[in-house]
Amino acid sequence: MGFVSYLFWPNPGGVSYGDLHPLTALVVCGLLLLSPLVLRVLRARSRSGSFRRLTQSWSRAALWFGVVGLLLVVARAEEIQYLAMRFWWVVWGGSFGLYGVLQCRRARLLWYEVIPSAASQDLREKYLPHRKRSH
Numbered sequence: 001m002g003f004v005s006y007l008f009w010p011n012p013g014g015v016s017y018g019d020l021h022p023l024t025a026l027v028v029c030g031l032l033l034l035s036p037l038v039l040r041v042l043r044a045r046s047r048s049g050s051f052r053r054l055t056q057s058w059s060r061a062a063l064w065f066g067v068v069g070l071l072l073v074v075a076r077a078e079e080i081q082y083l084a085m086r087f088w089w090v091v092w093g094g095s096f097g098l099y100g101v102l103q104c105r106r107a108r109l110l111w112y113e114v115i116p117s118a119a120s121q122d123l124r125e126k127y128l129p130h131r132k133r134s135h
Helices: 002-008 020-045 049-054 058-077 086-110
Strands: none
Touching (some): 002 086, 049 086, 058 086
């Protein structure tokens, strides 16, 4: 029961922007907010169709994860009660992890390499019967 109350306690309080955890979360969310710009440049310079298809949703997802994370950090530091629960951080982290797993599975499906098969030359070919050619 202690873990459930720890997870769903509205806002423990005592957190400021200068502490290590909110500062780290602000840096991570800031990087997530800047990553769509980097991803746009990478997609534009890429010649690989598989990479472009795979990264199609990354910029939008990074933007949303950054905005929601920033909202959670501000709610925690400003002591907004039910928005600052640890449960929402677990939901945020779980959805981020699930998105990463789904993208890894999608990458395995999209990044394949067609191995060219060379026609093997059969030495018996010239001795086997052929169809008569019409002139």
